[in-house]
Amino acid sequence: AQKVTQAQTEISVVEKEDVTLDCVYETRDTTYYLFWYKQPPSGELVFLIRRNSFDEQNEISGRYSWNFQKSTSSFNFTITASQVVDSAVYFCALSEAWNTDKLIFGTGTRLQVFP
């Protein structure tokens, strides 16, 4: 069965701190896709990244970086030098190749960045 676990319900940091959001997934499929979405207070989810199961290269985009490790079924997200505008709920999601038309979301991690 497919499942995404985000064990951290809420994280609070002070501006400029680095923070890592954890994501652990379960799937029987060998081909799958992993995503991160951000949900600010306005409510609309905003796409951050998509990674397929064959690409384990870590990725960096500005202050954001992602660490994909198939050996531990994890796809963690790090924000470097956090800012108040990073405050939001972050969701990790999984899509399997055999069932590619829906995303399985984790329960999300609420990040609060204080000035």
Add this chain to the structure above:
Amino acid sequence: DTGVSQDPRHKITKRGQNVTFRCDPISEHNRLYWYRQTLGQGPEFLTYFQNEAQLEKSRLLSDRFSAERPKGSFSTLEIQRTEQGDSAMYLCASSLGAAANEKLFFGSGTQLSVL
């Protein structure tokens, strides 16, 4: 590109009433998705359309729920005989492309409260 728009933003109704939500996807996006999100949870897939064809429905979608996308543009989600358990945020998303696993563009959602 005006983004995905949903109407209304908020809906309060009494148990047993019917409600209808509308979603206008980004122009030219051929795929349209409905998700439901309850407090403290990640979005859960309900159904999706490719153009006007409804290709998948979740088991979450009881007989009281019906979705349409008559001309392959906007979509409506109707809930008949609402129950308190239907209270949730209903999110619409769209994507472009023949393949799945493309990034989704979400609307801000319709918050339904059933009294």
